[in-house]
Amino acid sequence: xxxxxxxxxxxxxxAGEVRRLTISRPxxxxxxxxxxxxxxxxxxxxxxxxxxxxxSSTCTGAAYSTGRIEATIATSFLLTDTVAFVVPSHDTTTWxxxxxxxxxMFGQPSWTSRREAILSxxxxxxxxxxxxxxxxxxxxxxxxxxxxxxxxxxxxxxxGEIADYDENEAELARRCYKKHGYVPMYMTKVDRTERxxxxxxPE
Amino acid sequence: MMIMIPYSxxxxxxxxxxxxxxxNPILGISERMRAKLxxxxxxxxxxxxxxxxxxxxxAGERTFRGYNGQATVRKTYFVNIDLNGYKFEMAKVxxxxxxxxxxxxxxxxxxxxxxxxKNSAFEVRDP
Numbered sequence: 344x345x346x347x348x349x350x351x352x353x354x355x356x357x358a359g360e361v362r363r364l365t366i367s368r369p370x371x372x373x374x375x376x377x378x379x380x381x382x383x384x385x386x387x388x389x390x391x392x393x394x395x396x397x398x399s400s401t402c403t404g405a406a407y408s409t410g411r412i413e414a415t416i417a418t419s420f421l422l423t424d425t426v427a428f429v430v431p432s433h434d435t436t437t438w439x440x441x442x443x444x445x446x447x448m449f450g451q452p453s454w455t456s457r458r459e460a461i462l463s464x465x466x467x468x469x470x471x472x473x474x475x476x477x478x479x480x481x482x483x484x485x486x487x488x489x490x491x492x493x494x495x496x497x498x499x500x501x502x503g504e505i506a507d508y509d510e511n512e513a514e515l516a517r518r519c520y521k522k523h524g525y526v527p528m529y530m531t532k533v534d535r536t537e538r539x540x541x542x543x544x545p546e
Numbered sequence: 547m548m549i550m551i552p553y554s555x556x557x558x559x560x561x562x563x564x565x566x567x568x569x570n571p572i573l574g575i576s577e578r579m580r581a582k583l584x585x586x587x588x589x590x591x592x593x594x595x596x597x598x599x600x601x602x603x604x605a606g607e608r609t610f611r612g613y614n615g616q617a618t619v620r621k622t623y624f625v626n627i628d629l630n631g632y633k634f635e636m637a638k639v640x641x642x643x644x645x646x647x648x649x650x651x652x653x654x655x656x657x658x659x660x661x662x663x664k665n666s667a668f669e670v671r672d673p
Contacts, residue, residue: 513636
């Protein structure tokens with residue numbers, strides 16, 4: 344699978360649940376380049392450690408997991424500029440960025456945490472990946488229709504290829520997400536005609 | 547299992563509503579919301595904002611025709627649904643800009659439902 348990344352801008356905000364993200368480094372500008380990551384359904388609910396990559400000389404590495412990201416705490420630090428993060432484009436995580444600052448309490452050093460921003464990746468990369476898979480299906484649709492192995496069945500398209508197929512769409516989805524992780528796929532029935540569905544009653 | 551639920555007065559005339567929990571089947575993120583039973587809808591429809599909050603990924607597309615005859619192509623998602631204790635895993639839903647959930651026939655047809663409009667209540671059974 345190709346690696347595609349989305350940049351999270353600190354200006355974007357999003358309501359809802361956030362993941363804890365604690366950053367603390369002795370740099371005045373922080374850019375973290377996160378490693379490729381997909382949610383591992385085998386270890387759902389657990390932290391899945393990943394690898395980090397340095398993007399430039401001013402960058403810092405950080406351990407990346409589904410639960411949190413945490414850099415090594417330095418003895419002192421300054422974070423005064425906008426923080427940008429680069430994450431895999433299909434990672435729909437909304438990140439909560441906290442800044443830790445050192446204060447003195449009763450003559451003793453103390454750490455306090457303050458929320459800085461809530462970052463939400465753009466939906467555009469996800470939509471782009473989905474559209475590519477859809478286009479791949481449209482390109483192979485005629486061949487699939489002429490193949491009795493696929494005709495009338497549901498197929499899942501991932502990376503421009505058939506990842507799996509099944510007569511039961513829910514089973515297909517369950518199996519694909521378990522095998523490939525929670526990534527954009529295009530699942531549809533190989534059929535000559537598409538039935539138009541009723542949306543809702545008038546209100 | 548059988549439950550009797552009074553019609554809700556949150557709409558006029560009163561309508562059959564249930565308490566729904568919609569869950570991302572992979573990430574486990576969930577949210578509770580009111581859900582109206584709608585036999586006129588072929589598929590469950592959830593608020594567009596809920597798609598973002600549950601971090602749902604599109605899994606397909608379908609063409610829908612509204613009551614006014616206008617056809618639109620909408621993305622579909624897989625979710626787990628809990629309706630007053632009735633559970634449906636990997637149920638396909640679509641989204642629309644609305645405040646509550648519409649429980650369409652892809653779920654309703656798995657239940658036995660008796661609407662008693664005269665007494666403003668409905669009964670749900672899992673046959």
